[in-house]
Amino acid sequence: MLNTKKSKLWLVLAGAMSLGIAGCSDGEDGQNGEDGQPGGPGDPGTSGIHIDMAAEAVASISNATYADGIITLDFDLENKEGVGLHGLSADNEYHDFRFSLAQLETNEGSELKQWISLLNEATNDEGTTFEQGFEQIKNCAECLVDHKDGTYTYTFDTNLSSVVDAAGVVFDPALTQRIAIEMQFEYASGHELAENAHYDWIPSTNATEGVETRELVTLETCYTCHQPDSLKAHGGRRLDLENCQSCHNGIVSDPNDVSVELGHMVHAIHMGPEREGKDAEGNVVPMPYTIAGYGGDHAFDYPAFPTKPFMDCAVCHVQDEELADKDLWLSNANANACTGCHTDSPAQHKSDKNPEFTCTDCHSVEVHSEAAKPYQAAKEYSVEVSNVTIDAANLIKFDMKVMDANGELVAKDEVYKEGYSKPYMVVSWDVEKDYPDYNQAPYSERRIDIKDETKATWNADNTVSVAVTINFPADIAMRSLEVLPVLKVCFEEGTDKRTACDADNAYPAYVQTPAYRAVLGDAEAVVGERRAIVDTASCHGCHSYEFYHDSNGVNCIACHTNDKSLKGNGEASNGAALLKSTSFMYKAHKAEGHDNGHGGSGTILKTDCTTCHSATEGYGGLQYGFELGRNAGQAHAIPSTQSPAADEVVETFYASPDAAACISCHQKYLSDAAMSHMELNGAYIGADKAMAKDAKEACATCHSPEKIMGHHGFTL
Numbered sequence: 001m002l003n004t005k006k007s008k009l010w011l012v013l014a015g016a017m018s019l020g021i022a023g024c025s026d027g028e029d030g031q032n033g034e035d036g037q038p039g040g041p042g043d044p045g046t047s048g049i050h051i052d053m054a055a056e057a058v059a060s061i062s063n064a065t066y067a068d069g070i071i072t073l074d075f076d077l078e079n080k081e082g083v084g085l086h087g088l089s090a091d092n093e094y095h096d097f098r099f100s101l102a103q104l105e106t107n108e109g110s111e112l113k114q115w116i117s118l119l120n121e122a123t124n125d126e127g128t129t130f131e132q133g134f135e136q137i138k139n140c141a142e143c144l145v146d147h148k149d150g151t152y153t154y155t156f157d158t159n160l161s162s163v164v165d166a167a168g169v170v171f172d173p174a175l176t177q178r179i180a181i182e183m184q185f186e187y188a189s190g191h192e193l194a195e196n197a198h199y200d201w202i203p204s205t206n207a208t209e210g211v212e213t214r215e216l217v218t219l220e221t222c223y224t225c226h227q228p229d230s231l232k233a234h235g236g237r238r239l240d241l242e243n244c245q246s247c248h249n250g251i252v253s254d255p256n257d258v259s260v261e262l263g264h265m266v267h268a269i270h271m272g273p274e275r276e277g278k279d280a281e282g283n284v285v286p287m288p289y290t291i292a293g294y295g296g297d298h299a300f301d302y303p304a305f306p307t308k309p310f311m312d313c314a315v316c317h318v319q320d321e322e323l324a325d326k327d328l329w330l331s332n333a334n335a336n337a338c339t340g341c342h343t344d345s346p347a348q349h350k351s352d353k354n355p356e357f358t359c360t361d362c363h364s365v366e367v368h369s370e371a372a373k374p375y376q377a378a379k380e381y382s383v384e385v386s387n388v389t390i391d392a393a394n395l396i397k398f399d400m401k402v403m404d405a406n407g408e409l410v411a412k413d414e415v416y417k418e419g420y421s422k423p424y425m426v427v428s429w430d431v432e433k434d435y436p437d438y439n440q441a442p443y444s445e446r447r448i449d450i451k452d453e454t455k456a457t458w459n460a461d462n463t464v465s466v467a468v469t470i471n472f473p474a475d476i477a478m479r480s481l482e483v484l485p486v487l488k489v490c491f492e493e494g495t496d497k498r499t500a501c502d503a504d505n506a507y508p509a510y511v512q513t514p515a516y517r518a519v520l521g522d523a524e525a526v527v528g529e530r531r532a533i534v535d536t537a538s539c540h541g542c543h544s545y546e547f548y549h550d551s552n553g554v555n556c557i558a559c560h561t562n563d564k565s566l567k568g569n570g571e572a573s574n575g576a577a578l579l580k581s582t583s584f585m586y587k588a589h590k591a592e593g594h595d596n597g598h599g600g601s602g603t604i605l606k607t608d609c610t611t612c613h614s615a616t617e618g619y620g621g622l623q624y625g626f627e628l629g630r631n632a633g634q635a636h637a638i639p640s641t642q643s644p645a646a647d648e649v650v651e652t653f654y655a656s657p658d659a660a661a662c663i664s665c666h667q668k669y670l671s672d673a674a675m676s677h678m679e680l681n682g683a684y685i686g687a688d689k690a691m692a693k694d695a696k697e698a699c700a701t702c703h704s705p706e707k708i709m710g711h712h713g714f715t716l
Contacts, residue, residue, distance in 0.1 A: 045148065046086050046148040046149065047084060047086070047148065047149045047150075048083050048084030048150045049083055049084075049085060050085070050086060050087040051077060051086065051088055051095075051193070052087060052092070052094070052187075054079050054085050055079065056079055056080055057077055057078075057079065057085055057183065057193045057194075058077070058078050058079065058080060058195060059075060059076070059195045059196070059197035060075065060076050061073055061074070061075045061179060061181065061197055062074045062075060062076060064179055064199055064201055064203075065206065066173055066203035068161065069159035069160045069161030069162060070155060070156055070159060070160070071101070071155075071156045071179070071203070072153065072154070072155045072156070073099075073179055073199065074151065074153050075151075075152050075153075075197065076150055076151050076152070077150050077152065077195075083150070084149045084151065085150050086146060086148045086149060088137070088144065088146055089137075089141075089144075089146070090137045090139075090141035094185045094186065094188075096136070096183065096184050096185060097136065097137045097138075097181075097182075098135065098136045098137075098181070098182045098183070099134060099136075099154060099156070099179060099180070099181060100118075100119065100132055100133070100134050100135075100179075100182065100243075100246060100247065101160075101171075101177065101179060101180075102115045102116060102118060102132070102177070102178045102180070102245075102246035102249065103118060103169075103172060103176065103177050103178070104116075104175055104177075104178070104213065104214060105175060112332040112333075113212065113325070114214070114249060114334065115178065115214060115245050115246050115249045116250065116251055117132035117133075117167075117169070117246060117247060117249050117251055118132075118169055118171060119132065119133035119134065119158060120132055120133055120167040120169060120251060121133040122166050123253070123254065123255045124255040127166065128257065129253045129254065129255055129256075129257050130167040130251055130252055131247075131252050132246070132247045132249075132251075132252055133166075134182070135157055137154070139157070140157045143156070143157050169251065173203035173204040174202065174203075174204045175212075176200055176202055176212045176213065177200070177202065177203055178198055178199070178242070179198065179201075180198045180247075181195070181197040181198070182196055182237055182243060183195050183196075184236060184237040192236065194232065194236050194239060195239065196238065196239040196240040196242075198240065198242040198243060200213060213324055214245065214325055215324045215325050216323065216325050216326065216328055216329055217241070217316050217318075217323070218318075218320060218323065219231070219241040221316055221318050221320075222316070224315075224538075224541040224542055225306075225542040227608055227611065245262055248260050248261055248265060249261055250336060254291045254293075255292050258289075258290070258291050258292070259336055259339075260291060261334075261337075263334050263336060263337030263340065264336040264339060264340040265289070265340065266316075266337075266340070267337055267341050268289035268341065269289050269304055270304050270305040271288075271304070271305065271340070272288065272300060272302060273286065273288060273301050273302065273303065273304075274305075275287050275288050275289060276343065277343035278343075286301070287343050288301035289340070302592075303592055306542060306543050306593060307542070307543060307544040308544060308545060308546040309371040309375065309544075309545070309546075310371070311368040311369075311372075312369075312371060312372045313329070313365070313368045313369060314369065314372070317329055329365060330366065331365075333359050333365050335359050338359045367494070370494035370495070371494060372544075373491070373494060373495055373496050374491035374493070374494075374495070374496065374508075374509040375509045375510075375544075375545035375546070376496065377404075377405075377491060377496035377498075377509070378488075378489055378491075378509040378510060378512060379545075380404070380405035381402065381404055381410070381489060381511040381512075382402075383400060383401070383403075383485035383487070383513045384400060384401045385398050385399070385400050385483050385485075385516035386398065386399050387399045388516070388518065388520065389520075390472060390476055390477070394470055394471060394472045395467060395468070395469050396427060396466075396467070396468055396469075396470055396472075398466050398516075399463060399464065399465055399466070400425065400450070400463070400466060400485075401462070401463050402415060402462075402485075402487070402511065404498065409463065410462065410489055411462050411500075412451070412458045412462070413500045413501060414490050414498050414499065414500055415450070415488070415489060415490075415501070416487070416488035416489065416490050416501045416506075416508035417449075417451045418501075420549065421488065421508070422447075422449045423449065423450050423451055423486075423487035423488065424447045424448060424449060424450070424487065425448045425484070425485055425486075426443070426447050426448075426484040426555075426559060427446045427447075427448065427470060427481075427483055427484075428446060428481075428483075428484065429472070429473070429476060429480060429482065430479055430480060430528075431480045431482050431528055431529060432480060432528030432530060433528075433633065433634070434530065434557065434634050435530075435557055435561045436561065437561075437563065438561050438563040438564050438565065438637075439563070439689075440471055441470055441472070443558070443561065443564070445470060445471065446470060446559075448466055448468050450464055450466065455467070455468050477519075477520045477521030478519060478521045478522065479519065480518075480519060480527050481517065481518055482517050482558070483516040483517075484516075484552065484555055484558050485511060485513055485515070486510070486550045486551070486552050486555075487510070487511055488508035488509060488511070489511055490503070490506040490507065490508050491506070491507050491508075491509060492505050492506070493506070493507040494507070509546075510545070510546055510552055511552065512545075512552055512553060515552075515558075517529075530557070531630055531631075532614045532616040532623070532625055533613065533614065533625040533626075534554055534588075534612050534613060534625055535612065535613065535615075535625070536554040538612055539554050540554075557583075557584040560582055560583055560584040560587060561583060562583045562585065562634050562635065562636045562637070562657075562660070563583070563634075563635050563637045564581070564582045564637060565582065565637065566579040566580060566581055566582065566638075566639060566652050567579065567580060567582055568580075569639075572643065574645070575646065576644035576645065576646060576648055576649075577644075577649075578639065578642065578650055579650045579652070581636070581637050581639065581664070582637075583636055583637060586636070586660075586664045588612070589664040590664065590665070594612075607712035607713065608712065608714045609624070609625075609626045609714075610624075610709075610714075610716075612625075613625030613626045624705040626705060627700070627704075628658045628697070628699045628700040628703055628708075629658065629697065629699065629700030631657035631658075632695075632697070633693055634656075634657045635654040635655070635689045635690075635692035635693045636654060636655045636656075636657065636663075637652055637653075638654065638660060638663055638664075638685075639651075639652070639667075640652070640653040642667050642668040643668055653686055653687055654686065654687070654689045654691075654692035655683070655684065655692055656682075656683045656685075656693075656695035656697050658678075658683060658697045658699040658700070658703075659678045659683035659684070659695075659697065663685070678699070681697065681698045681699060681701075682695055682698045682699075683697050683699065
C-alpha cells in the first residue's frame, strides 16, 4: 500500500531545496590546481589464462641468440586453442621445467653424424660414466622472464665458453645446436601437464634453415606398434623423439657403463629375449639388455619385437622422403647401434685397420634387408583352386596349383613341411557368419595337408589333386565356401631364388594369396564376406610378413572360430586348474604384448580399440570393427571363471557375442553386479551353447563406439 504521508513530505522538502538552490550564490570560481605527477610503471597486466588452470600445454621455442658464451631463448606456452598460458614460476612447487643442450658432431673422415649432449654430469663415483644434465627454472629464478601473455624469455645460467663439461665436450657455436624443453607438472590433485619442444640452430650465424640435422626415423613410425602414451618415458616426462635423441647419445651411459645411446638402446630392447652374448668362458648365453634405473637394474627380457624376419630394418627405417637422413643407416651405420644386437662383435673385430670400429668399413647394412627377400618373393606367389565339387557323401574334390610370379608351378619338394608347420588348404563355409560351427566340423578336420598322400596327389606336372571327406551341412551347395591356402615355399636364404626345402640354406616363407570363395550351387551368387573387424594393414605394420603361425593374411578365424574348444591355462594361485579360450578374438585380446593387464598402460596396444580395429563407411555413416550388436547368432566358448575357488572345477561356458567381447579382457575383474547387468540386457553366459546363440543383446543401445572408447580412456 502506498504511504501517502511520506510521499507528501518528500514533495515539500524537494520544493524547499529547489528554492534554496535558486536563491543562493557561491561566489567566483577559484584557480585550477596543478597537475599531479605521473604514477609509477606498475606491473603489466596479464592476458590468457594461468598455466595452473590449463587442461593441456603446448610449448614452442620461437627464437634463440648466443653472445659471450650465453644462450638466451624465447618460448611460448599455450593451450590447444592457442590461448597463452602465463604464470610459469620458479617459486611454484609444481613447475618442474627444464632446458637441455646438445650439438650435432660429424665423425672425422666420415658422414656419420651424432648428437652429443652438453651440460653433462657424472653418474658414478669414479666420474667415468655420464648423463646429460639440465638447467631448471627452480635453480635460477632470475633466468626466467614471464611476459604475462604466454611468452617467456630464458637466459641460460651456464657460460658455455668457460664451463668445463664433466664428459669433456666442448661447445662449438659453428655446429648445429639443439635446445630442448622438458616440462612435467604433477599437481596434488592428480592433474598433470607434460610437454616437450626443441629448437635447432647454428649460434655463430643464427641460421635455422638448411642446418645439418639427423633424421633417420619418425615417432609416427614407432606409433605403428606403440601407443603414444606408452612412449612417454621417464614417468611421462619425455615425449618427443628429438628430446630422446639429444639426451640418449654416444656420451651417455648408465652407472655400469652400459650404453643408453638411442640407436644402441632401441636395437637392444627390441631384441628382447632373443638377445645373446658370450660369457667369460665363451659360451653363448642369453644377454637381455639390462640397464640401471632408479628402481634398480631392469632387464628387457620379455617379447619385444613381433616382426619376422627379425632383421627387417625397414619396419622402422621407412623410406619417408621427408626424412633428411633416411638412408644414413645404410651408408654410415653407427657401430654402437650394431652392438645393440651383435653383443660380442666389437671385441672380435677391433683392430688397427678399424680402430674406430665402423661396421660399414667391412660390412654392408644391406645384408639385413636381404633377410626379407624370401618374404617379398612369396608375396608374388599364388595358389589357384579349380574344379571344386562336393558329392552326396561329403567328399570334396578340387585341383590346385602353387605358382610363382611368372606362372611357373612349384614342385612338391619346394613346399615346406616340418613339425607343426604343414602345407594346409583350410576348407570353411558360412564365412559371413564367422565360419563353421566347431561341433559340426572342428578345424583339425577342415585342414588338408597337401603333402599327406591319403588326402592329396602331386601330379607329374606339379598340379595337385585333393580329395577329402568333411562333415558338411546338408545345404552346403547354397552356402559360402572358402578354401584358404596356408603354405610355405622354400627359398635360398637371403634371396628370391626358390630351392628344395631339404637344402642347407633353405628358408621357408608363407605364400600370400587370396582364398578361393564360391557358392557352388549358384555361380551368379555374391559370395559373403566376413564383416570388417580388424585393419589388416595395422596387423602387418606391426608384425610385418609373418604372424605367429599359419600366416596368409589375417585369416586366423578360419581355424580359431568363436566356439573353438578351450585349453589348459596353468593353475590359479590357489592351485585350481584354469582354462582359456582359443578363439581368434580371445587370443588377439589376450596375446602377450596386446594385453597389458588390468589398469596398466604397457608398451604396445594399451586399450585403444582403433589400434587394431578397422573403421569403414557403412550404412548411415562410419562403422567400427568394435561396434556392438553386429554378430547376433554366435556363441563364444569361454571358461566359466578365471578366479576359481580351491575346490572349483573350471568348465566350458558359452557367451553371446557382445558379452564375450567384454569377457575376453575383463572376466577376471567382473563383479556379480556387472555380470547381472549384462544378463538383464539380453546377454547369455552359461553352459548352454544354443541359448548363447539365441540371445537378444541390447548392449549397443547404450554402448556406442564412442562410449566404448571413452570407457577405455580414449576418444573417437
